[in-house]
Amino acid sequence: MELTGAEVIARFLGDEGVEYLFGYPGGAVLHIYDALYKQDKVKHILVRHEQAATHAADGYARSTGRPGVVLVTSGPGATNAVTGIATAYMDSIPMVIITGQVPTKLIGNDAFQEVDTVGITRPCVKHNFLVKDVNELALTLKKAFYIATTGRPGPVVVDVPKDVTAQRTRYSYPDKVSLRSYNPVTRGHTGQVKRALKMLLAAKRPIFYTGGGVILDNAAQNLTELARLLRIPVTNTSMGLGGFPASDPLFVGMLGMHGTYEANMAMSRCDVMLAVGARFDDRVTGNIEKFAPQAKIIHIDIDPSSISKNVKVDIPIVGGVNAVLHDLLKMAQDAGSAGDVESLDKWWEQIGQWRERECLHYEQGPERIKPQYVIETLFKVTKGDAYVASDVGQHQMWAAQFYRFDKPRRWVNSGGLGTMGFGLPAAMGIQFAHPGEMVACIVGDGGIQMNIQELSTCLQYRLPLKIILINNGYLGMVRQWQEFFYDERYSQTLVESQPDFVKLAEAYGHVGMRVTDPAEVESALKSAFAMKDRLVLIDFVVEPTENVYPMVPAGAGLEEMLLL
Amino acid sequence: MRHIISLLMENEAGALSRVVGLFSARGYNIESLTVAVTEDPSLSRMTLVTNGSDEVIEQITKQLNKLIDVVKLLELTDGPHIERELLLVKVKAATNPQKAEITRLAAIFGGRVIDVSPLSYTVEITGGENKLEAFIKAFGSDNILETVRSGVSAISRGERGLQI
Numbered sequence: 011m012e013l014t015g016a017e018v019i020a021r022f023l024g025d026e027g028v029e030y031l032f033g034y035p036g037g038a039v040l041h042i043y044d045a046l047y048k049q050d051k052v053k054h055i056l057v058r059h060e061q062a063a064t065h066a067a068d069g070y071a072r073s074t075g076r077p078g079v080v081l082v083t084s085g086p087g088a089t090n091a092v093t094g095i096a097t098a099y100m101d102s103i104p105m106v107i108i109t110g111q112v113p114t115k116l117i118g119n120d121a122f123q124e125v126d127t128v129g130i131t132r133p134c135v136k137h138n139f140l141v142k143d144v145n146e147l148a149l150t151l152k153k154a155f156y157i158a159t160t161g162r163p164g165p166v167v168v169d170v171p172k173d174v175t176a177q178r179t180r181y182s183y184p185d186k187v188s189l190r191s192y193n194p195v196t197r198g199h200t201g202q203v204k205r206a207l208k209m210l211l212a213a214k215r216p217i218f219y220t221g222g223g224v225i226l227d228n229a230a231q232n233l234t235e236l237a238r239l240l241r242i243p244v245t246n247t248s249m250g251l252g253g254f255p256a257s258d259p260l261f262v263g264m265l266g267m268h269g270t271y272e273a274n275m276a277m278s279r280c281d282v283m284l285a286v287g288a289r290f291d292d293r294v295t296g297n298i299e300k301f302a303p304q305a306k307i308i309h310i311d312i313d314p315s316s317i318s319k320n321v322k323v324d325i326p327i328v329g330g331v332n333a334v335l336h337d338l339l340k341m342a343q344d345a346g347s348a349g350d351v352e353s354l355d356k357w358w359e360q361i362g363q364w365r366e367r368e369c370l371h372y373e374q375g376p377e378r379i380k381p382q383y384v385i386e387t388l389f390k391v392t393k394g395d396a397y398v399a400s401d402v403g404q405h406q407m408w409a410a411q412f413y414r415f416d417k418p419r420r421w422v423n424s425g426g427l428g429t430m431g432f433g434l435p436a437a438m439g440i441q442f443a444h445p446g447e448m449v450a451c452i453v454g455d456g457g458i459q460m461n462i463q464e465l466s467t468c469l470q471y472r473l474p475l476k477i478i479l480i481n482n483g484y485l486g487m488v489r490q491w492q493e494f495f496y497d498e499r500y501s502q503t504l505v506e507s508q509p510d511f512v513k514l515a516e517a518y519g520h521v522g523m524r525v526t527d528p529a530e531v532e533s534a535l536k537s538a539f540a541m542k543d544r545l546v547l548i549d550f551v552v553e554p555t556e557n558v559y560p561m562v563p564a565g566a567g568l569e570e571m572l573l574l
Numbered sequence: 575m576r577h578i579i580s581l582l583m584e585n586e587a588g589a590l591s592r593v594v595g596l597f598s599a600r601g602y603n604i605e606s607l608t609v610a611v612t613e614d615p616s617l618s619r620m621t622l623v624t625n626g627s628d629e630v631i632e633q634i635t636k637q638l639n640k641l642i643d644v645v646k647l648l649e650l651t652d653g654p655h656i657e658r659e660l661l662l663v664k665v666k667a668a669t670n671p672q673k674a675e676i677t678r679l680a681a682i683f684g685g686r687v688i689d690v691s692p693l694s695y696t697v698e699i700t701g702g703e704n705k706l707e708a709f710i711k712a713f714g715s716d717n718i719l720e721t722v723r724s725g726v727s728a729i730s731r732g733e734r735g736l737q738i
């Protein structure tokens with residue numbers, strides 16, 4: 011069948027099973043928008059800013075495991091999308107971004123709305139394509155989806171010049187694709203897995219340190235069974251939360267800069283560390299010289315370049331996290347050994363002592379609302395069952411510490427890039443993917459204003475998000491650093507004028523509430539969640555100078571935490 | 575340590591910039607880089623000379639392998655190999671003794687005079703790094719008008735090789 015390039019794109023997305031396309035129109039993509047108008051398989055979501063389109067697609071992807079798909083125009087449309095592309099790249103999120111481009115004969119001429127999209131995005135995509143021949147369009151799109159979703163996932167950009175979208179070609183859906191230069195491994199090396207098990211069974215002070223790879227590869231089940239079988243403590247990175255149930259007694263909390271005392275101490279003192287789908291990020295390791303000095307390290311990762319990048323590893327296992335954990339679990343079951351039980355008992359005793367430090371303790375007095383209390387109450391009111399999207403800052407760390415995730419894909423945050431403005435559009439993507447589920451968006455008064463325009467999108471599509479605004483009047487996380495490390499010189503972190511967030515929510519057609527009294531936190535949350543079909547923004551006016559503890563100062567080792 | 579890495583890549587627009595971009599983004603050194611299409615027009619072959627500690631070289635090869643356009647990679651310095659580089663050098667050749675000396679030196683190094691003008695000769699020579707440097711030295715910088723080097727091309731000896 012003969013179709014135009016634009017029709018190929020619309021048809022292909024439908025055939026590929028794409029539910030939602032997050033986008034924003036413009037000159038270079040007019041043909042594509044016309045083709046979308048004439049079909050009803052793919053639902054286009056009109057955001058209010060291209061950055062939000064990418065974050066929404068990202069939230070959709072993180073909460074479902076399916077790729078998020080974006081369509082933007084050339085030039086400013088593409089550059090606006092870059093922040094969201096880089097955000098997805100840092101956290102290995104599968105995404106396909108179709109960008110319009112000026113007609114092929116104008117490329118390189120500084121044409122109207124021309125940017126070198128392939129050049130600009132090259133360092134922050136898994137791969138990108140410029141399609142110059144309409145006959146290659148469908149196959150290129152197929153490659154893009156294949157690359158984005160396999161191996162270590164990531165965003166893939168497909169740049170399509172306007173004339174290509176007008177040219178005609180024969181179309182049939184390419185259901186298969188193979189690339190000679192790209193064959194991601196899946197199974198781990200059996201010999202290495204055996205060695206790993208041996209090391210784990212001999213360990214006296216073992217720990218599992220697991221990251222986003224467990225979520226991405228749907229490996230929570232195998233991880234949980236393995237940890238329980240061997241009775242080994244588990245700590246998660248912020249990307250890995252929900253990969254192991256937080257309510258399980260084996261869970262010692264998040265690790266790293268704002269990790270728990272017990273997690274960071276256990277990491278520092280362990281003798282065997284099993285790192286799974288985690289990449290030894292500097293926010294996690296603290297000072298690398300002082301990182302886990304006695305540990306023998308086993309590292310399971312799909313990406314060989316993640317292994318021995320920051321920290322030298324003793325047993326590298328390249329492979330899909332889930333497949334390797336599955337093999338490891340089977341071998342462990344067959345071995346039937348419970349490891350060094352006596353040493354494990356001692357290890358747990360030690361961990362128990364660290365736990366007694368109660369590093370997350372805070373006091374909620376009668377006067378000002380503590381941000382931690384808001385999150386704890388949110389957890390209680392939603393029975394731990396909400397999808398939680400967070401923005402970036404102190405509130406993000408409190409959310410990670412106090413909302414205890416038992417299931418994967420419930421916690422969505424920008425871990426690697428730390429992108430303010432991520433939270434609200436990401437929450438939208440989650441709600442599209444999970445209509446009828448509770449979606450809470452935890453934001454600061456700074457970050458919410460970086461994509462506040464999306465409140466308008468939320469009204470258009472009736473997204474009943476619950477926006478939990480932790481309003482401290484400061485760019486809190488930066489203020490905290492200034493308090494600790496710059497002698498309280500609060501340079502440009504006090505936001506001196508703020509909108510009335512309640513009126514703002516109302517102006518966008520939503521429900522706004524303000525809560526200043528700790529006694530009203532719970533009832534406000536309850537009534538917000540009772541409004542099942544309305545977006546509710548609750549402006550929680552909190553203690554302005556509350557700090558996030560524990561904190562490992564930059565350059566310090568994990569043991570050198572500041573505690574309250 | 576100096577390392578020579580050979581790559582087979584999809585012969586596509588942008589493949590070269592992916593490699594170069596990777597090196598600049600991650601702060602790796604490039605001493606020289608050559609690239610051209612192979613006998614199979616869908617592939618190009620690149621020879622990269624770089625240096626770094628073993629850990630850095632390991633990261634470089636892993637990162638290169640991760641590029642979607644890279645089909646295959648071989649670290650040549652891991653085994654026996656041959657490397658060659660082409661040097662073109664334009665030297666002052668105004669007097670007869672000068673001309674005779676240039677021809678003599680070129681012959682000693684296995685090079686050839688490939689262009690002659692009233693005041694200069696251009697000599698072509700191939701070889702390894704050391705030979706080219708010795709040749710340049712033999713002329714002395716005062717006599718050299720211009721030099722251009724191709725960068726290293728290299729291939730493994732014997733059975734081991736870079737094929738798909």
Ligand SMILES: Cc1ncc(C[n+]2csc(CCOP(=O)(O)OP(=O)(O)O)c2C)c(N)n1
Binds near residue numbers: 401405428429485
């Ligand atoms: C786009 C972007 N700009 C700047 C920063 C640096 N930054 C990190 S946290 C933060 C403060 C966030 O303030 P707010 O949104 O009010 O949240 P809080 O920390 O007070 O909870 C800033 C400015 C960032 N992460 N992202």
